[in-house]
Amino acid sequence: MVHLSGIETRQHGACDCGDLCRGCEARVLSVCGSLEDEAFVGLQKLNHPVNFPARAVLFNQETPVRHVFTVVHGVVRLYKLLPDGRRQIVGFALPGDFLGLALADGYGFCADAVTAVTVCRFSRDHFGDYADQHPQMLRRLHDMATHELALAQQQMVLLGRRDAEEKLASFLLGLQKRWARISGKSSVTIDLPMGRQDIADFLGLTIETVSRTLNRMARDKLIVIVPDGVRVMDAARLEAIASA
Amino acid sequence: MVHLSGIETRQHGACDCGDLCRGCEARVLSVCGSLEDEAFVGLQKLNHPVNFPARAVLFNQETPVRHVFTVVHGVVRLYKLLPDGRRQIVGFALPGDFLGLALADGYGFCADAVTAVTVCRFSRDHFGDYADQHPQMLRRLHDMATHELALAQQQMVLLGRRDAEEKLASFLLGLQKRWARISGKSSVTIDLPMGRQDIADFLGLTIETVSRTLNRMARDKLIVIVPDGVRVMDAARLEAIASA
DNA sequence: TGGCGACATTGATTTACAACAACGACCATG
DNA sequence: CATGGTCGTTGTTGTAAATCAATGTCGCCA
Numbered sequence A, B: 001m002v003h004l005s006g007i008e009t010r011q012h013g014a015c016d017c018g019d020l021c022r023g024c025e026a027r028v029l030s031v032c033g034s035l036e037d038e039a040f041v042g043l044q045k046l047n048h049p050v051n052f053p054a055r056a057v058l059f060n061q062e063t064p065v066r067h068v069f070t071v072v073h074g075v076v077r078l079y080k081l082l083p084d085g086r087r088q089i090v091g092f093a094l095p096g097d098f099l100g101l102a103l104a105d106g107y108g109f110c111a112d113a114v115t116a117v118t119v120c121r122f123s124r125d126h127f128g129d130y131a132d133q134h135p136q137m138l139r140r141l142h143d144m145a146t147h148e149l150a151l152a153q154q155q156m157v158l159l160g161r162r163d164a165e166e167k168l169a170s171f172l173l174g175l176q177k178r179w180a181r182i183s184g185k186s187s188v189t190i191d192l193p194m195g196r197q198d199i200a201d202f203l204g205l206t207i208e209t210v211s212r213t214l215n216r217m218a219r220d221k222l223i224v225i226v227p228d229g230v231r232v233m234d235a236a237r238l239e240a241i242a243s244a
Numbered sequence C: 001t002g003g004c005g006a007c008a009t010t011g012a013t014t015t016a017c018a019a020c021a022a023c024g025a026c027c028a029t030g
Numbered sequence D: 001c002a003t004g005g006t007c008g009t010t011g012t013t014g015t016a017a018a019t020c021a022a023t024g025t026c027g028c029c030a
Helices: A017-022 A037-044 A124-133 A135-161 A164-183 A196-203 A207-219 A235-242 B017-022 B037-044 B124-133 B135-161 B164-183 B196-203 B207-219 B235-242
Strands: A048-052 A057-059 A067-073 A076-081 A087-093 A110-113 A117-123 A189-191 A223-226 A229-232 B048-052 B057-059 B067-073 B076-081 B087-093 B110-113 B117-123 B189-191 B223-226 B229-232
Touching: A067 A124, A076 B135, A087 A135, A087 A196, A087 B135, A117 A124, A124 A135, A135 A164, A135 B076, A135 B087, A135 B135, A164 A189, A164 A196, A164 A207, A164 A229, A164 A235, A196 A207, A207 A223, B067 B124, B087 B135, B087 B196, B117 B124, B124 B135, B135 B164, B164 B189, B164 B196, B164 B207, B164 B229, B164 B235, B196 B207, B207 B223
Parallel strands: none
Antiparallel strands: A048 A117, A057 A110, A067 A117, A076 A087, A076 A110, A189 A229, A223 A229, B048 B117, B057 B110, B067 B117, B076 B087, B076 B110, B189 B229, B223 B229
């Protein structure tokens, strides 16, 4: 895995954040959505918008934790590496997702940009202090953490007890739902900005198995493969496989 | 630092809870450990100690969430079932562990007793109200949730990217550390109160593979298999395998 | 004491997926 | 418009673990 130096570009030089947040497409989905106006303004002051190009590293397992983020734009992959190079992707962060729920310890995983990414970045300490002074925010963080935990447990079932086809069906439908929630409208076309290897490392498969299984699903008319995505042709059958 | 005294477990008292908690061996490890005396007394009032025999069901995926628990004694398995009966154990709860971090949704999984179990049971609503009024408690819950999340991510790596021997080695050493933390002293003998099938369903293997792998490890003099447990003979080599 | 039932072990065989290998599509760049 | 790079597909072979099938061990209780 190549470690590109994280090239950070400050988005709006003079931090006129009010405008930035007002137009934010991710607001209602993220931590910010929980706040009253007054509290929200306080949080905005801590906000530093940052852009990363595709493949840039946001942080890695070793880095001391200095920041927390909410993704505004783009897709981030979160993963762990074994000493011999095997990789397990533990999640894909989409717009609205929060990175840095564990305020205490190290991040525990690496994060880099799959596509070009825009995040709101906060100093970990400032954000932590802020949370401690705003129980509603703490509550929101806790709810997000337990939600993440539930997802992680689902993923354990998938990794431990499902075959390749079930894994892919679940993955596709899960992503479809998440995109729908973000854009506000559901679509039969599922955008897959991540590569086959990323999907493989998320599902505990090899790239060849992902490719073969996807193409078999296409042959079986469950899906059609399109550039950077798939189109769902038989949602019913796909869901039957996913929740089998 | 902690010094646990007597192992006496006085359960049934019709709720003179002060005494119960004072002698509680799990206190410092659990949610209770975070509280000042005054707040702690308030929490005690909500407490209902309950015993379950081995194999008893604490709750399941479908049950509406009425209670949260901390385990005081014994071992609880937490698992999810697929429609066709495949099972994934998502964790084993040991003394000090908290069940019911997700205060909002359903439990999302089943829990039953591996051994005889004693828990402190709280009404979900009372506990939730209490937490909302005690930010330190909320903070503690959040810390526990993020800790759980980190463990879940470790488990994803294990399930997705490790072979049978690595899985068993990690499992054994992980359990050894947890028992050490609970009892205050580490031991080369690791108690395994759960059966082979439970281990298999936790590690994403079959019972046969667990049995074979464990016995191969014994043949290789990494461990010795004893009734209801194993004894670590070559910790260094075992750890090398576990973190390979 | 003997027999039943739950659990664990062991062996033979099959299989889903990994690993290896080659090739094709796409596109950036000189 | 060649050239090299990344990424995805497809074919072949190999293997770890699943599956199928006995057999063994232990505790319980009639």
